[in-house]
Amino acid sequence: MTDSAFATDEFVRARIDAWLRELGSVRRLAPKTLEAYGRDLGQFMGFLSGHMGGPVTLDSLKALRGADIRAFMARRRSESLGSRSLARVLSALRSFFTFLEREGTLASDALNVIRTPKIPRSLPKALSVVEAKKTIATTDEIEDRPWVAARDMAVISLCYGAGLRISEALALTKADLEADTLRVTGKGGKVRMVPLIAPVRQAIESYLSLAPFRLWPEEPLFRGVRGGVLSPRLIQLRMAQLRGALGLPPSATPHALRHSFATHLLGKGGDLRAIQELLGHASLSTTQIYTAVDTEHLLDSYAKAHPRG
Template sequence: MALWMRELGSVKRLAANTLEAYGRDLGQFMSFLAGHMGGPISLQSLKELRAADIRAFMAQRREESLGSRSLARVLSALKSFFAFLEREGVLATEAFNAIRTPKIPRSLPKALTVVEAKNTIAAVDEMEEQPWVAARDMAVISLCYGAGLRISEALALTKDDLESDVLRVTGKGGKIRMVPLITPVRQAIDEYLKLSPFKLWPEDPLFRGVRGGVLSARLIQKRMEQLRSALSLPPSATPHALRHSFATHLLGKGGDLRAIQELLGHASLSTTQIYTAVDTERLMESYAKAHPRG
């Protein structure tokens, strides 16, 4: 198991939370099999694994109120582990070939309105007494909305990633993309760099905590919680919602779907296409409110 986890982390570069979940999923599966098969699990019992055994485990997890998205992750973890065993020549099983991935209900991202997004950024100054901390938080939040970055991507930036009007972003799987910086975002970053009390070397993380360490995502999430309360925004108004808002607002202004895909760092266009549904839903809401017979 340790070798498999090491491969997931170093080769496939899965996030730490995903690695933890995969390890937990596999452990739960092995515990289930021990009870299901009436004894300790050996290589031979794994070789004799049947599709019915996997379905029984999935059914048990479903009874424990595990949702379809989590069940899909569980199945992905198990498939990954047994594929690893096969590549290593330990064992091979075809039991998973007959198992379908649970259907995941499609949920639309909850974007803020343009006014809400602008007000959120503008209100950061009112939440913080230390000017450099306020400038820092405004820069991070501006990157989520003005450049469509994930919070993890914004906090992983180094000073070296900043070029004149372009940002080098390292996304999921270590994939690098170039994102143009609009003037307000660039100005927010420059203001933070001017006020920051720490010496920032080109290869060091750009955003720092008050003690000089790498800024925690939790602090930005807490800042968004304060902003939600102050501006009476819905609970869905998170740093990630600003990224959704970036894509939705670009699309609403006629942005090209392929270009938005590149800006967001989506591997598949189908992931980006969900924003067409968001924009259509917003259009229909506006239509229903504005039409005399709405």
């Protein structure tokens, strides 16, 4: 039951429950997201109930104005809610009113005049070239089992040497390996071809030569110690060990290696469009964040090296 249980009449409450069921069963929202959406809408209904002096009804929603939503957003901001959370609140409200319109219950323009708060775009934390290389090289120093060390080194090499997401690396099969390229299935099932540089291929071949399991062409390449599909959590834990061994910051994660791949390519004069293709970004604007990363690195280097820095 949402926070709106006593702020709405039975009809509106039933529509909220139907909306939440659809989000869970049809759109398959993550449980935490579903919980947050329900809470956000419940708080909105509680606000409207106090704002309008009684339980929220269908007529209340039909009479809703942009000013009412702005007042609610102002209240939430006064409660120290950040821009990212406010954007999620608006997303929940828009989702609910879209649901009402789609089922023919209500059509409202109130949300059309509300702008989503600007969310500060955080820059990826890239490792230096030396840190990235040490991360890969140190893997076999903190793992006694040679095949496990080779496996983890291969996965980490794919994140840095091929720019793969950890989920993409762990979804690879032997059939995805070609002479000099790698067939990668990314978000939305989109397939891209990524060059397979010699050090990455050597890391994979070392793992294949040591793996104690029979690896069929169409099955996942990387396995756990019992032969099941390797969990990303194990690679994340390995990176945590490497951070401790090398004194790296908490931002040094498997995904940071992917960021490092893009940042280092760009720093060496790599073409932004080509990097977009290698990363599997649908939009160039997503890749363009690395220009800011590289600029930040250059400015930092300049400040440290210049006599007047």
